[in-house]
Amino acid sequence: MALDLLLEAVLFGILLGCFYAAVSMGLSVSFGLLDVPHVAHPAIMVLGAYCTWLLGTWGFDPIIAGVVLTVPFFLLGMLIYRFYYEAFERRGSDAGVRGIAFFFGVALIIEVGLILAFGVDQRMVEAPYIGKSINIGWDIRLPMRTLTVFAVALAMSAVLTLYMSKTFTGRAIKAVAQDEAALRLMGADPVRIKQWAFGIATAAAALGGAMLIIIGPVDPGLDRVYIGRTFAVVVLAGLGSMTGTIAAGLVLGISESIVLIHPSLGASWAPAVSFTLLLLVLGVRPQGLFGR
């Protein structure tokens, strides 16, 4: 493979990787830190994308729409966790199988709900930065939409990483992941903290949805593709590590875009990349690249 092609692939991979990291951030909190088998995370993201589209028809810029949406999605997330807690975690026994099945069902309901409401057609948004590209020299053109998403993804990752490590609540969330019983002894209510964290995870999914629809058209079934990608990133990162999530996103993005550009592999092999990576990590190093 020619060197300039490889360079282009790596460059694209970095942009794509940051996007993957950003859409996985929420899952990194809900699954990585809280141990909730949140298979519905990508479905909530697609729901966020559709809400962004809906706001877009009223003239909202997709990024602003995504930021606005974090508020209702935060509340939605708190609600979902409360329900999950009452129905499964509190009863204790056998939450594993039924918890997974529960979120799987939720994902289905969201997916079909979107189909019933908006049909199976692809939706896209309009914004000044969509459809243009800039030349950065050496004949490499980068689409503006990818660059915009890259910037938003970086900002979001930075904010979340800082929040988790610097603020009181962020540290409390990390603490609840480490030792719930100890937290209870300190006089804090782990359920409330988890509920808060799940709200943040869902808000991150809303913003992720906005990025999803900026980067390309969205249809209700898109969540099925992203189940693999987001879980691959979170597992690869080592559960719950924020900086690890960014690194894992980059690994996935770069390897996917190299396969995409590779002359003898190409687009039809690209979807298998994330999953092969995931299987390898699960088989060889289950604690992830940056795990505890």
Next chain:
Amino acid sequence: MKFWIGIAITLAITLATVAFVNFDYFFFAGYTVLMFVMLATAWNILGGYAGYVNFGTPAFFGLGAYTAAVLYKATAAPLVVQIAAAAVMSGLLGLVAGLLTLRLRGIFFAIATIALVVIVETVFINWRYAGGATGLQLLRPALMWPFESYIKMLFLVMAIMVLASIALARYIERSWFGRGLRALRDSEEAAECSGVPTLRLKVFACTVSGALMGACGAPMPMYLSFIEPASTFNLNYAIGALASPMIGGTAHWLGPVIGALLLSSLQQLVTVTISNEMNVLVVGVLLVVFVVAAPDGILGLFKRFVSRK
């Protein structure tokens, strides 16, 4: 003994239906319902008894279907040979998957099985001989005596496979395999410490479950006279296979059978009367309701009802 009489009666009814009913749509729809009964029964061996959630049903089912299709294209092998080959291939896939995911539990195992689906699908999308992404048209072979329509024959074949897999699931449930699997579902550590060979049992359950799913997929190319990756590796098979035992009850072999009969018949009804999207919604809602409100499924509800009297 009662069980075998039940099997014999069911078989007799099926034969009578095939002999006397002349309504092709009934067999078309019935085939799908039976197929989901078999998938649910196969899923339950690993998912219900051992407590490992398998989203990979489409991988095993699809590999079985493709094995049959490719074998038919290459050698025009009869259906029985296709089914046997499909069971072997998918059983091997189950063996490999089981070995690869030995140490994974809970959600990690579930995610790994999703990965399996995408990887197998990608391989077939890129395999030109098997039709690639556009698919493969297959001509059905000439009819065999005594059948007057091909769909009736497939219906009967599927019915026999369903009964066989139910008998197998029941055997596993009652033998030491089943007891071992239940032990490892309740606590893998405790089972291991009591001398249950948990790893071997898990791989065994993976293999048997996969082989049954593969056999179940084998007649599919003949049923459609066509095969293509997107619908063959559709996640809907995983949904049906997982939802039916959850709704029917996972602890007993009857659970997935009841769940699948109910769910697929309902789905067929909704698809015909309302729309294809609604039938997926029905599954989703039923799944959530049952998982939350009736953890032991219909069988659990029934047991509670009986013991209260």
